[in-house]
Amino acid sequence: MTTVATTPIAGQKPGTSGLRKKTPVFMSRHYLENFVQAIFDVVGAKGKAFVLGGDGRYFNDRAAQVILRMAAANGAARVIVGQGAILSTPAASHLIRLNQTDGGIIMSASHNPGGPDEDFGVKFNMPNGGPAPEAVTEAMFQRTTEITEYRMLEAQDVDLGRIGRHQLGDMVVDVVDPVTDYAALMETLFDFGAIRAMFAGGFRMRMDSMCAVTGPYAVEVLENRLGAPKGTCVNATPLPDFGGMHPDPNPTWAKALMDEMFSDAAPDFGAASDGDGDRNMVVGRGIYVSPSDSLAVLAANAHLAPGYAKGLRGVARSMPTSAAADRVADALGIGKYETPTGWKFFGNLLDAGQATICGEESFGTGSDHVREKDGLWAVLLWLNILAVRKQSVAEILREHWAKFGRNYYSRHDFEAIETARADAMFAALRGSLSDLPGRQVEGMVVQSADDFAYTDPVDGSVSQKQGVRVLFQDGSRIVYRLSGTGTEGATLRVYLERYAAGPSGLDLDAQAALAPVIRAAHALAGIADHTGRTAPDVVT
DSSP: OEEEEOOOOTTOOOBBTBEEEEHHHHHSTTHHHHHHHHHHHHHOOTTOEEEEEEOOOTTHHHHHHHHHHHHHHTTOSEEEEEEEEEOOHHHHHHHHHHHTOSOEEEEOOTTSOOSTTSEEEEEEEOTTSSBOOHHHHHHHHHHHTTOOEEEEOOOOOOOTTSOEEEEETTEEEEEEOTTHHHHHHHHHHSOHHHHHHHHHTTOOEEEEOTTSTHHHHHIIIIIIITOOOTTSEESOSOOTTGGGOOOOOSTTTTHHHHHHHTSTTOOSEEEEEOTTSOOEEEEETTEEEOHHHHHHHHHHHGGGSGGGTTOOSEEEEETTSOTHHHHHHHHHTOEEEEEOSSTHHHHHHHHTTSOSEEEETTTEEEETTSSSOOHHHHHHHHHHHHHHHOOOHHHHHHHHHHHHOEEEEEEEEEEEEOHHHHHHHHHHHHHHGGGOTTOEETTEEEEEEEEOOEEOTTTOOEEOOOOEEEEETTSOEEEEEEOSSOSSSEEEEEEEEEEEOSSSSOSSOHHHHTHHHHHHHHHHHTHHHHHSOSSOSEEO
């Protein structure tokens, strides 16, 4: 074991889901090592067991060897690694829980692009399988500001291509198939027989894994276990640069899938997943399902799947996600929760048994089966619902809106804004909040405006400044946030919502229905004046 002298590196502050930077930054001298040592210094490693894996992006394989040698040098007893250092984020969460380890390190920048000049990331998940809470990530960041040395075992690389038990110094390294345990879990939750019969009856789908980590999981579950025709899963081989794709499953980046689903030859169902497998996009033939609507439909129909046949204890959503799921919770007579953005905020609710299904508008849905969002899980729950109800996606959505009303919803992203400009805009917006109630904009009257703060109902912890909300008297809503998941400049996310109770007005184009809310959002924040932008880069 070698002790290496180092000095603090500025800016190693984890965001909503770990530390993300450009790959060359992570590959620079001491950078990865400093952050990993900070993790071990905070959580402790001596005698402990961890899970390790990543989404296969560039530098994933080399970073895994560094982390293993550092774990051994810090006294860890055992590390469970996915073969080839591959694990989807939900599969890593499941392995942590299944093996009752002391946590895990996940190498991913989620839905961000990968490659030599693109993005890389590292995050720590707790023994419950969920992302480290703010108090822990803040302690890790603080440790990076004072670190003077890190510990490294001098050893040959572990053969991560060979499944089985390996030895690294005094530490055991168990290389496991990354898919098997996760696939077995899915079989306990869903009616594989009904879904298999649906495929056998001619049901067609397209699953686009965007050359990212979900590919092997999708092939095993959908094609091998459920009998979907070979070729149902496309872009199913994980590549270090995701084949040049931006592995973010939304209508902009999954355009090929959208084009196919809106073509004359469209299959019955389409889905896409992201870089590390925790996000999903769902599309029916000729109809797009917004993540907010998807969460609401899944909550309303979850009882059709064996794993949720006894009903839900509660539904939780991130604050920017539409209120559609709240209406389902009210109808079911169960708890509803509104949290800040970041899956870690759902962990306490899931652990306490207060929520069963959770979702974020950023294409993330999941349940208490793990402590991460889970893209393939959401796809399988949709398939289970389709198999039981024997209706199309469009029919299910229309029946849902007829019963609950429709929350028209969209997110507009303004990417790579100069950070100083974005900060100035938010400062001005926050300064105007007290003057907004009663003001009329685009024919709508502002009812209230605030900077969302959250008090955790389980542990009482408080999170401030989680997004600016403007609520109108007619139920419309605007939310502004600066994203913490990018690596370059700032991304302004504007969330737009307008409720239609029905029975009329339920079949409009979302952007047309939201037009006055969109204009109000630009005017209230002075987006053009502060950023020079008049249109978003991405609309979802």
